[in-house]
Amino acid sequence: MEFFNKAKAVRLKSHLDKYLLADDDEQTVRQSRNGSSKKARWAVELVEGNPHLIRLQSCFGGYLTASDEPLLLGVTGKKVIQGIPESKKDPCIEWEPIKEGYKVKLRTKSGKFLRANGAAPPFRNTITHDIPHRTATQDWVLWEVDVVDISIVEFEHLQSCELSPLSSFAWSPDEFSDSFTPSVPSSAAVSPN
Numbered sequence: 001m002e003f004f005n006k007a008k009a010v011r012l013k014s015h016l017d018k019y020l021l022a023d024d025d026e027q028t029v030r031q032s033r034n035g036s037s038k039k040a041r042w043a044v045e046l047v048e049g050n051p052h053l054i055r056l057q058s059c060f061g062g063y064l065t066a067s068d069e070p071l072l073l074g075v076t077g078k079k080v081i082q083g084i085p086e087s088k089k090d091p092c093i094e095w096e097p098i099k100e101g102y103k104v105k106l107r108t109k110s111g112k113f114l115r116a117n118g119a120a121p122p123f124r125n126t127i128t129h130d131i132p133h134r135t136a137t138q139d140w141v142l143w144e145v146d147v148v149d150i151s152i153v154e155f156e157h158l159q160s161c162e163l164s165p166l167s168s169f170a171w172s173p174d175e176f177s178d179s180f181t182p183s184v185p186s187s188a189a190v191s192p193n
Contacts, residue, residue: 001097003104004054007044009149011035012106014116015139020127022058022082029064029080031116031125041148053094058082063093066108066129077115077128103142113141 004010012020018031019040034040038059047053056064062082069079085093091109098105106114112129117140132138 001052001054001099003099003145003147004044004046004097006150007145007147008151009041009043009147010056011040011146011148012042013144013146015142016116016118018116018125020064020114020116020143022060022062026058026060026062027082029058029082029127031127035146047094050094053096055088055093056095064095064114065092066095066110066112066114067092071117071126071128072122075128077117077130078112080114080127080129100142103144105141106143114143115140116143 013035014020014031016031018033019035019037020042021030021032021034021037021039022042023030023039032040041059042056042064043058045055045057047055058064060082062084065081065083065085067079067081067083069081071077071079083093094109095106095114096108098107108114108129112131115128115130115132115137117123117126117128130141132141
């Protein structure tokens with residue numbers, strides 16, 4: 001959960017080095033290499049009363065939703081969409097982050113995981129929720145989390161932590177080497193007496 005506790009917005013990057021994107025149709029989600037797009041930004045909401053769950057809201061206002069609709073006939077994975085629930089208590093929009101090393105798995109209430117699909121079309125760039133059964137697909141449910149915006153409370157705390165003039169250094173290139181050497185600002189210089 002520490003990836004999300006102080007995050008106001010995140011980007012999620014799949015095992016394919018692609019980002020989870022909200023599509024322009026305001027309903028579908030997919031993967032794309034364009035992580036700088038506003039569509040790759042997901043607002044984080046902590047679920048009140050359950051500190052282990054989060055909701056992720058797209059730039060279009062829909063929530064990352066584990067639907068019951070199959071991706072394709074005969075395929076076990078179900079579609080993940082941008083949904084507008086009737087109530088924020090809908091468990092389909094709640095995800096449990098499970099830390100695994102420097103990455104996370106996002107689990108639904110039914111025990112399935114947010115999955116980035118690879119392979120050839122029609123699977124390429126699709127997002128489903130499923131349980132990986134084969135060893136080859138275990139990392140398809142792992143996501144890197146990039147925090148792109150922190151909560152205002154945390155930001156105000158960081159602003160109040162200022163360095164004293166004596167502890168700040170200016171860096172200048174050393175004329176005789178490729179390294180940098182610190183120089184003390186003139187306001188902190190000590191006169192010899």
